[in-house]
Amino acid sequence: MTLKFYREQKKxxxxxxxxxxxxxxTFLQQVITSKVSSLKSGGVLSSLLLDKDACLLxxxxxxxxxxxxxxxxCSNPKKTKLAKSWLEELSNGYVIFDEDILVKINGPVxxxxxxxxxxxxxxxxxxxITKTIYKNHxxxxxxxKPYFIGQKRLREIISFSxxxxxxxxxKNLRLSASKKEKLKRTPLxxxxxxxxxxxxxxxxxxxxxxYSNIIRExxxxxxxxxxxxxxxxxxxxxxGKGATNFLNIITTNYVWCLKNGESxxxxxxxxxxxxxxxxxxxxxxxxxxxxxxxxxxxxxxRHWLNSVNSKQYLIDENYPEKEIEEKVILRNLKxxxxxxxxxxxxxxxxxxxxxxxxxxxxxxxxxxxxxxxTSISGKEVMVAYTGYTGEKIGFELFVSPAESIFIxxxxxxxxxxxxxxxxxxxxxxxxxxxxxxxxxGHELAGKFNISPIEAxxxxxxxxxKPYFIGxxxxxxxxxxNKIILxxxxxxxxxxxxxxxxxxGKKIGEVTSGTFSPSANKYIGLAYVALDIGKEFEIEIRGxxxxxxxx
Numbered sequence: 001m002t003l004k005f006y007r008e009q010k011k012x013x014x015x016x017x018x019x020x021x022x023x024x025x026t027f028l029q030q031v032i033t034s035k036v037s038s039l040k041s042g043g044v045l046s047s048l049l050l051d052k053d054a055c056l057l058x059x060x061x062x063x064x065x066x067x068x069x070x071x072x073x074c075s076n077p078k079k080t081k082l083a084k085s086w087l088e089e090l091s092n093g094y095v096i097f098d099e100d101i102l103v104k105i106n107g108p109v110x111x112x113x114x115x116x117x118x119x120x121x122x123x124x125x126x127x128x129i130t131k132t133i134y135k136n137h138x139x140x141x142x143x144x145k146p147y148f149i150g151q152k153r154l155r156e157i158i159s160f161s162x163x164x165x166x167x168x169x170x171k172n173l174r175l176s177a178s179k180k181e182k183l184k185r186t187p188l189x190x191x192x193x194x195x196x197x198x199x200x201x202x203x204x205x206x207x208x209x210x211y212s213n214i215i216r217e218x219x220x221x222x223x224x225x226x227x228x229x230x231x232x233x234x235x236x237x238x239x240g241k242g243a244t245n246f247l248n249i250i251t252t253n254y255v256w257c258l259k260n261g262e263s264x265x266x267x268x269x270x271x272x273x274x275x276x277x278x279x280x281x282x283x284x285x286x287x288x289x290x291x292x293x294x295x296x297x298x299x300x301x302r303h304w305l306n307s308v309n310s311k312q313y314l315i316d317e318n319y320p321e322k323e324i325e326e327k328v329i330l331r332n333l334k335x336x337x338x339x340x341x342x343x344x345x346x347x348x349x350x351x352x353x354x355x356x357x358x359x360x361x362x363x364x365x366x367x368x369x370x371x372x373x374t375s376i377s378g379k380e381v382m383v384a385y386t387g388y389t390g391e392k393i394g395f396e397l398f399v400s401p402a403e404s405i406f407i408x409x410x411x412x413x414x415x416x417x418x419x420x421x422x423x424x425x426x427x428x429x430x431x432x433x434x435x436x437x438x439x440x441g442h443e444l445a446g447k448f449n450i451s452p453i454e455a456x457x458x459x460x461x462x463x464x465k466p467y468f469i470g471x472x473x474x475x476x477x478x479x480x481n482k483i484i485l486x487x488x489x490x491x492x493x494x495x496x497x498x499x500x501x502x503x504g505k506k507i508g509e510v511t512s513g514t515f516s517p518s519a520n521k522y523i524g525l526a527y528v529a530l531d532i533g534k535e536f537e538i539e540i541r542g543x544x545x546x547x548x549x550x
Contacts, residue, residue, distance in 0.1 A: 017072045017084050021109040022286070023256055024068050026245055029325065030105050030466055031090060031149055032060065035142035037242065037325045039064045047140055048133065049083065050150030052098050054157055056130050058083060087111050090149075097149050100475075103466040105149075106248075106256055134158045144323045146249055147466040155319070163321055165314040168307050170276055170300050186231030187338055187401040188408055195422055203296035205232040207425055214426035215517045221389050221431050222518055224419025225344030227411055228428055230396070231404070234298025235333040236305065238289045242326030247281060247289055249315075249324055249468055250308065252452065252461040258283040263369045263384060265460050267444075267452050268293075268301060269470025271315055273477060275445040275452065277301050278438065280386060282371060290333060294440045298334075305330055308469070315469050322467075338401045342411060342420070343387050343394035343431075350415035351383065351395060376410060379403040388428065390435020430514045433525060436485040442496065442511040443483050448527050455483045481508065482530055487516075487523045489546040492538065494524035499539040502532050510538060523550070 019028065029036045034047035043064050049057040059075040060083070074080045089095035091107035130150075134141055134157075143160065145151070183206040192199065197208035208229065210217055220226040238247060248255040253266035263282040270276050277297040282290050293301045307313040309330060311323040342350065352360050359374040363383065366372060371384035380400065387394030399407050412420060429439070438444045438455050451474060452461050462468075463475065488494060494513035499506045508528030516523045524538075524547075537544040 018112045019109055020069045022068055023106050024109045026106045027109045030147050033141045033148055054130050054150035054153035084111055102463045104464040131157050143321050146322055165320055166312055168313045186229055187404045188229045210424040210426045211422050217423035217427035218430050218517045220421050221344045221391055225346040226421055226423035228341040228423050230341050231338035232295040233339055234293040235337050236291050237331040237333050238328050240328040243289050243328050244286050245325050246328045252468055254462040260285050261370055271317055273470040273473025337398050338404050340397040343389045343391045345393050346418040347395055348393050350418050354410055354414045376407050389431035433512050433514045434516050443525055451477055453479055454481055481527055484526050484528055485550045486547045487521045487550050492540050492545040493522050494538050500526050500528050501537040501539055501544055507532055
């Protein structure tokens with residue numbers, strides 16, 4: 001079989017398919033066997049269209065016309081219409097192309113210039129033809145790609161050497177980080193002391209647990225506003241042409257759905273499907289992102305992202321050749337940014353009074369998970385409509401460490417009449433438990449290795465993505481437990497580790513517990529068996545107390 005290279009534009013335009021759209025590159029990357037991301041504008045490559053069984057549909061030539069525009073030519077002109085139908089159905093998600101029926105190719109894209117023909121008419125060649133092509137033209141197969149149609153079966157048809165890659169041991173790194181003796185401090189440390197905060201050790205940082213008392217600060221979040229210092233959180237910047245695809249492989253959520261100025265919640269999994277952290281991902285543009293990770297995990301996550309970016313570490317135990325498509329630029333932003341959280345029903349009014357007047361209208365239109373750049377008294381601030389308290393209105397402010405003291409005091413001064421007060425980690429914990437939000441090590445991962453599915457957060461795991469690190473391992477995990485939010489029916493304080501009793505048997509443990517000022521009851525989160533009833537008991541110091549699921 002002869003491979004045809006159509007290098008002249010006239011020949012490219014004849015019997016060709018124009019494929020365009022913001023997702024055109026990643027769409028083609030998952031559809032054909034060659035590495036599309038390496039193709040420069042005006043460049044041409046030859047590749048194969050395979051089905052899920054690695055049977056050859058056709059040999060194609062692909063030319064890049066621009067950043068998001070491609071021309072595809074089939075070696076057999078009679079198959080052009082059939083190829084168009086195949087690509088359209090992949091783009092629209094109407095065809096099964098993998099043994100795993102959950103997956104979908106990253107579309108949609110625009111495919112032009114021929115009539116639609118049912119994909120069932122696409123004729124398949126024998127697998128041995130694919131094997132022969134690989135033997136004679138291995139350059140047509142980019143086996144290191146995270147995914148392409150037919151990739152799984154291809155490994156059964158052809159033999160190739162497996163690369164030697166390092167195994168990343170994130171558990172040991174986490175343990176070594178926890179042994180550090182000297183506590184870190186945020187830029188606001190002295191401000192906390194001035195305001196009489198009680199300081200505690202938390203995840204290697206010296207942080208305020210409360211200023212006056214936790215109940216008052218909790219109530220401020222629910223009735224007025226409270227200002228938190230969350231400068232202990234990690235911030236990592238991801239930049240470069242491959243930034244979107246890098247994050248799409250690293251995280252469980254669907255990064256391509258994000259628009260400029262939007263953010264979302266996601267998980268980072270290890271190759272064996274364990275939760276390494278839950279994070280927020282923010283998109284400035286498709287080549288510029290940053291993520292916020294938990295304080296206790298920031299060293300681990302930075303190290304993991306750099307390891308994946310190096311292409312020297314194993315990201316898939318079953319397919320050791322897999323790696324990211326293109327390296328990105330990673331930068332730790334802890335020296336450049338710190339974070340404040342202004343949470344509560346009056347937080348919008350407070351911000352409107354202190355940000356640049358020209359930006360007030362934009363702030364009022366800001367939707368959940370969106371963010372914007374603005375300023376406070378000439379100091380640059382990024383305001384995100386996000387939070388960890390469960391409050392309907394709340395914002396997180398990304399500011400320069402050098403200017404954080406000024407902005408902290410400005411918010412407390414200008415927002416005083418609207419009831420804002422400083423709040424510590426105690427109120428941050430009680431509000432998040434009240435909202436049913438997980439804390440890493442408690443309702444995620446931890447001693448029970450709790451998965452996002454068990455935590456009730458499966459919405460943030462997009463199994464329709466053909467590939468992300470840990471996907472297959474997470475799919476294989478048997479689900480027999482879940483996280484529940486409960487309230488005590490008797491006066492007793494549920495604490496982490498207390499047994500959950502149902503019908504006389506222990507069927508779980510409390511993972512977090514607190515007093516809810518809003519409900520005037522003790523509440524908690526617990527990891528329990530799926531078949532637990534509505535009411536059960538919590539064993540506290542040898543005595544059982546009644547509780548029920550909220």
